[in-house]
Amino acid sequence: MHMLSGEDGMNSKLHSARAQKTHCTCRIHIARPIKLRETHALTPSPTCAFFNPPTPSSVPSDSAPLKFGILGAARIAPPALITPAKSHPEVEVYAVAARDINRAKEFAEKYEIKKWYGGQSGYQDLLDDREIDVIYNPLPNGLHYEWTMKALAAGKHVLLEKPSADTAEETRRMVELANQKVLVLLEAFHYRFHPAIQRVKQIIDSGELGAIKEINAALCFPKGFITDDDIRMKYDLGGGALMDCGCYPLSCVRYLANSNPSAVVSASAVRFQKDARIDTGASADLLFPPPNPGGEPVKATIKCDFSVPNLLGFIPRWPDVAVRAVCEQGSVELFNFPMPVIYHTITVSPAGRKTRTEKAYKFPPSSGLKGEEWWTTYRYQLEAFVDQIRGRAPNSWMSSEDSIANMEWIEKIYEANGLGSRPQSSFQLP
Ligand SMILES: NC(=O)C1=CN([C@@H]2O[C@H](COP(=O)(O)OP(=O)(O)OC[C@H]3O[C@@H](n4cnc5c(N)ncnc54)[C@H](OP(=O)(O)O)[C@@H]3O)[C@@H](O)[C@H]2O)C=CC1
Numbered sequence: 001m002h003m004l005s006g007e008d009g010m011n012s013k014l015h016s017a018r019a020q021k022t023h024c025t026c027r028i029h030i031a032r033p034i035k036l037r038e039t040h041a042l043t044p045s046p047t048c049a050f051f052n053p054p055t056p057s058s059v060p061s062d063s064a065p066l067k068f069g070i071l072g073a074a075r076i077a078p079p080a081l082i083t084p085a086k087s088h089p090e091v092e093v094y095a096v097a098a099r100d101i102n103r104a105k106e107f108a109e110k111y112e113i114k115k116w117y118g119g120q121s122g123y124q125d126l127l128d129d130r131e132i133d134v135i136y137n138p139l140p141n142g143l144h145y146e147w148t149m150k151a152l153a154a155g156k157h158v159l160l161e162k163p164s165a166d167t168a169e170e171t172r173r174m175v176e177l178a179n180q181k182v183l184v185l186l187e188a189f190h191y192r193f194h195p196a197i198q199r200v201k202q203i204i205d206s207g208e209l210g211a212i213k214e215i216n217a218a219l220c221f222p223k224g225f226i227t228d229d230d231i232r233m234k235y236d237l238g239g240g241a242l243m244d245c246g247c248y249p250l251s252c253v254r255y256l257a258n259s260n261p262s263a264v265v266s267a268s269a270v271r272f273q274k275d276a277r278i279d280t281g282a283s284a285d286l287l288f289p290p291p292n293p294g295g296e297p298v299k300a301t302i303k304c305d306f307s308v309p310n311l312l313g314f315i316p317r318w319p320d321v322a323v324r325a326v327c328e329q330g331s332v333e334l335f336n337f338p339m340p341v342i343y344h345t346i347t348v349s350p351a352g353r354k355t356r357t358e359k360a361y362k363f364p365p366s367s368g369l370k371g372e373e374w375w376t377t378y379r380y381q382l383e384a385f386v387d388q389i390r391g392r393a394p395n396s397w398m399s400s401e402d403s404i405a406n407m408e409w410i411e412k413i414y415e416a417n418g419l420g421s422r423p424q425s426s427f428q429l430p
Pocket residue numbers: 071072073074075076077080097098099100103138139140141143161162163188190231237244
């Protein structure tokens with residue numbers, strides 16, 4: 001079956017041409033081509049990116065693929081690791097562990113993973129598997145610390161889901177152990193690795209729009225997306241909207257401001273009816289140091305929500321998933337900073353000049369940076385992670401200090417909104 005939902009023949013041809021260019025083996029293209037005013041790239045097919053990426057025709061013979069083991073049959077594992085791994089010649093998703101052996105087996109069979117572990121000792125058995133080089137940790141936030149510490153202690157590199165832990169102290173300890181063991185530990189803030197957010201940062205840093213004055217970022221989901229029994233609603237597992245989706249806008253404003261905040265000006269939260277320690281939505285006003293000596297502090301607002309109600313109860317709202325920076329001589333906005341491969345727009349409005357729209361699915365050829373237009377944020381992230389393990393220079397990197405600082409400010413916002421930090425793990429390495 002070859003199904004195209006493009007609006008006209010011209011767009012269909014563009015899609016076919018792209019499929020050939022990237023040697024994409026996808027058979028179903030559901031992306032709706034977009035009419036662009038000024039583009040740097042065409043819109044890739046999310047189907048190709050998320051479900052059926054091209055597979056490499058040859059594997060480099062100089063080094064065996066890194067074998068990854070997954071802790072938990074988590075929903076995020078397929079888009080964040082299993083699918084991106086298919087197009088990475090140096091990655092093999094080799095094993096999975098789940099608390100229930102049948103679940104582990106089912107997951108392994110579904111995703112063609114060679115080995116599975118289960119039962120009470122399943123997670124530890126996976127860590128003890130000497131074949132495994134790297135652990136992907138997509139456990140609930142409240143278990144990130146314990147299982148990352150155990151994985152590092154077992155000598156494995158770790159790709160750790162966001163937010164890195166429940167507290168900054170936990171993140172600090174994981175970073176210390178990784179450094180001590182000379183292992184790579186990366187918090188999976190995938191959006192950072194994509195050209196779209198990096199292009200926005202480049203525009204700001206270039207000074208084209210003058211000094212930055214204000215940044216606003218949001219990540220809000222429609223009501224019903226997160227159910228009451230989800231790990232995100234459980235305090236003991238490190239739940240809460242600020243932890244889950246608020247950590248992105250926070251990370252994003254810190255990234256674009258090139259610094260950490262200097263203060264939380266105000267913070268509020270909507271509390272979950274069944275557990276007042278859980279926020280189903282949160283927002284905070286932050287201040288950042290002035291970009292220039294003697295200048296004004298930069299103002300920032302972050303917002304997250306698990307349950308944005310539909311209009312009139314049934315009409316979904318336009319998703320609030322944008323970051324916008326207002327500078328002295330104009331503004332720049334990136335719509336859909338967390339999932340840019342599906343669709344994104346960078347709108348640059350220089351004061352007194354024409355607004356332009358950019359797209360950035362791939363780095364410009366002159367940069368020498370790696371990537372394909374269909375690469376998801378996760379695929380870019382995996383490339384960088386493997387490069388770092390292999391001792392090659394990645395396209396870009398997110399430092400451990402950055403992860404620690406994000407947790408510090410999550411805690412400061414929870415302190416300011418009255419909910420308090422998530423519980424620190426009592427786990428200690430033997
Ligand atoms: N980078 C991204 O885009 C995203 C990141 N995430 C992050 O990934 C992590 C997992 O999220 P998600 O995949 O949605 O969650 P899931 O609930 O689908 O997966 C969590 C896994 O944790 C395991 N687990 C172990 N102990 C418990 C416990 N006490 N209660 C519940 N589950 C337990 C379960 O594994 P088992 O199979 O052993 O039962 C389960 O598969 C979170 O940290 C989240 O923030 C989530 C979504 C997107």
